[in-house]
Amino acid sequence: MSHKADRLKVLKFVKDFLLASRLLQLLQPFNRFFGFVYNFNNLTSWVHKHKKEKLLTNDFYRPFRHYDDRLKSFSAIATEYKLGEIPVCYLEFGVASGGSFKWWMNTCANPASRFYGFDTFEGLPESWGVFDKGDMTSAIPELNDNRGLFVKGIFQDTLNGFLQEYGPALKDKKKLIHMDADLFSATLFALSQLYPYLQKGDIIMFDEFNVYGHEFLAFKYFTECFYVDLKLISAQNNFYHAAFEVM
Numbered sequence: 001m002s003h004k005a006d007r008l009k010v011l012k013f014v015k016d017f018l019l020a021s022r023l024l025q026l027l028q029p030f031n032r033f034f035g036f037v038y039n040f041n042n043l044t045s046w047v048h049k050h051k052k053e054k055l056l057t058n059d060f061y062r063p064f065r066h067y068d069d070r071l072k073s074f075s076a077i078a079t080e081y082k083l084g085e086i087p088v089c090y091l092e093f094g095v096a097s098g099g100s101f102k103w104w105m106n107t108c109a110n111p112a113s114r115f116y117g118f119d120t121f122e123g124l125p126e127s128w129g130v131f132d133k134g135d136m137t138s139a140i141p142e143l144n145d146n147r148g149l150f151v152k153g154i155f156q157d158t159l160n161g162f163l164q165e166y167g168p169a170l171k172d173k174k175k176l177i178h179m180d181a182d183l184f185s186a187t188l189f190a191l192s193q194l195y196p197y198l199q200k201g202d203i204i205m206f207d208e209f210n211v212y213g214h215e216f217l218a219f220k221y222f223t224e225c226f227y228v229d230l231k232l233i234s235a236q237n238n239f240y241h242a243a244f245e246v247m
């Protein structure tokens with residue numbers, strides 16, 4: 001006990017000294033680099049822990065990605081969980097022109113299935129990598145299917161109200177949640193809000209999972225802070241796309 005107390009005393013002294021002296025600010029120009037190394041190493045450790053798992057799809061390692069190969073993962077998930085037959089509730093965060101939204105709507109054919117798509121439709125609310133704020137602006141897609149609904153606005157403004165109205169009904173069906181907003185902030189916010197509605201067997205797909213400072217970081221914080229157990233079920237394009245089942 002006294003050993004622990006001594007260690008704590010030293011730690012507190014060193015931390016307070018660093019705070020007061022600003023010594024570590026000498027390294028401030030390297031902040032981004034250190035952040036990159038830390039986050040990328042976390043991603044690398046995670047991928048290498050899971051790379052050999054037998055999944056519905058897993059193409060790690062391949063030298064070149066083909067974005068459209070995400071459809072192989074979508075198809076494998078739809079087949080495995082019979083999503084074309086059972087009633088599902090599909091929630092997509094980041095719709096843009098509706099490519100993936102329409103794919104899932106066409107695939108999940110049960111008339112009782114429901115589809116909700118969330119997007120600003122005015123593009124990214126903040127920059128992401130080479131993309132600037134406002135990039136990916138799209139008109140709200142046209143749907144010839146009355147099972148679908150789009151909610152326009154940033155998730156931070158719209159999701160809470162949506163969940164108050166539709167939340168209880170979300171528990172009646174298997175949920176298929178598609179995180180495709182690219183951003184750390186948007187992904188973590190949406191997952192945190194959805195947390196009370198998650199049920200065993202729900203599926204969460206990430207479209208840009210292996211982006212170390214965005215979707216991966218949101219996944220890491222979400223699973224660690226909410227103690228949510230997510231089982232990896234599919235990976236495509238070197239974990240760029242990854243899907244999980246809620247345990």
Ligand SMILES: C[S@@+](CC[C@H](N)C(=O)[O-])C[C@H]1O[C@@H](n2cnc3c(N)ncnc32)[C@H](O)[C@@H]1O
Nearest residue numbers: 094096099100119120123124154155180181186
């Ligand atoms: C990559 S696109 C979605 C692509 C689409 N799912 C597909 O596969 O065709 C990302 C979208 O996320 C949206 N987005 C990002 N952060 C958001 C936020 N906080 N609130 C609302 N929409 C957001 C952007 O407007 C953008 O249209």
